[in-house]
Amino acid sequence: MRIEPLEGKLSLTNDGTLELFFIGVGTAFAKVLYQNNFILVKGDTHILVDFGMTGPVALRTVSGLDVTDISTVLPTHSHADHIGGMECLALMNRYVGTKFMNKPKLKMIVNKEYERVLWDASLRGGLEWNEYSSDGGALRFEDYFDVARPTLKTTTPREIWEIDYNGIHLELFRTNHVPDLSPDARHAFISYGMYVDQRVFISGDTKFDPYLIDMYADISEYMFHDCSFIPSPVHASLAELNTLPDEIKQKTYLMHYPDTWENQPVPGLGGYAKQGYRYIFD
Ligand SMILES: [Zn+2]
Structure with a gap:
């Protein structure tokens, strides 16, 4: 893995090498x-994974993208x-991209179950009444997003969905x-984490889950794990991460960590994943 600071604006295309770029790494x-x-x-494929309250500013500030x-x-x-x-x-x-810039409708990678929860419990409050839909009612999820559906790979020992999205394979x-x-x-x-291209494990948000780490440690070249500095439910x-075997710790990079990270050395671990750096998996 090559780790390089971004110079200029992040390119959303490359020569076909898998690349991971954090616009943020905080809690x-x-x-x-x-x-x-x-x-x-x-x-030619890019996937933005998660977009929090700081996302729009982070995207501009850290990656140079709009x-x-x-x-x-x-x-x-x-x-x-x-x-x-x-x-x-x-x-x-x-209201800007598709209307004035000839951009396609946003694509969301999401299964049916989570689409429903995401729309009904979160997104519809701000999105459904900006205009009347074509049939005179409220706007719906599908007015904003086209979907790419992962398929259910297995439910045991845990639920795993799978998709090959234009060359990026996700579990x-x-x-x-x-x-x-x-x-x-x-x-x-x-809540989901992911295993990218059968090479890179990214925990998503999770409690310490040794069974999950066991499932993927041997088959992952690198692991990115969320991390709290204090005990967290x-x-x-x-x-907890420090209890992992040395060979797993060495390839584990921390993400989702507090602002005080510079006062917290992490010997034995791969280190901190950093916002603004390109992680390139040659
Ligand atoms: Zn969370």
Whole structure:
């Protein structure tokens, strides 16, 4: 893996090498770092994974891109640090991108179950009444988004969805993030992490989940994991991640971490994933 600081504006196309770029690496409460949102790029394909409240500013500031440059988005779960910028993305696409810039309608990678939850519990409040739909009613999810549907790969030992999206292969596994006392992913609210191109594990938001790490450690070249510095009922803590075997720790990079990261050395781990840097998987 090559790690390079971005110079200029992030290109949403490349020579076909898988690339990961964080527009933010902070927690939901970070005030200095932007929230943990990132872009996957490979060939002509890009996928924006999560777009929180800081997303629109982070995208411009860290990557040099505009909201209207984004064509595909993948929300992992409904916390505001992951979807708080989604309304801006949808409105800018519909009322600027497709109207004046000849851009296609936004594509969202989402299964039917999460589409319903995302729309009904979060997005429709700001999106459904901006105009009358063609039949005189409220706007619907499909007025803003075309969908790419992952297919269900397995439900045991946990639910995993799979999609090959224009050359980027994703396994989307359910995580055990919230509520605090949910005993496993099966009983947790919808939340996903991902295994990209059968090479790179990205935890999404999750409690420390050794079973999940076990499933993917041997087959992952690199792992990116969320991290709390203090014990947390909904995120993996640094102390818990430090209990992993050395060979796993060495290839594990932390993300979704607090503003105080510079005071917190992480010996034995790969290090901190950093916003504004390109992680290139040659
Ligand atoms: Zn979360």
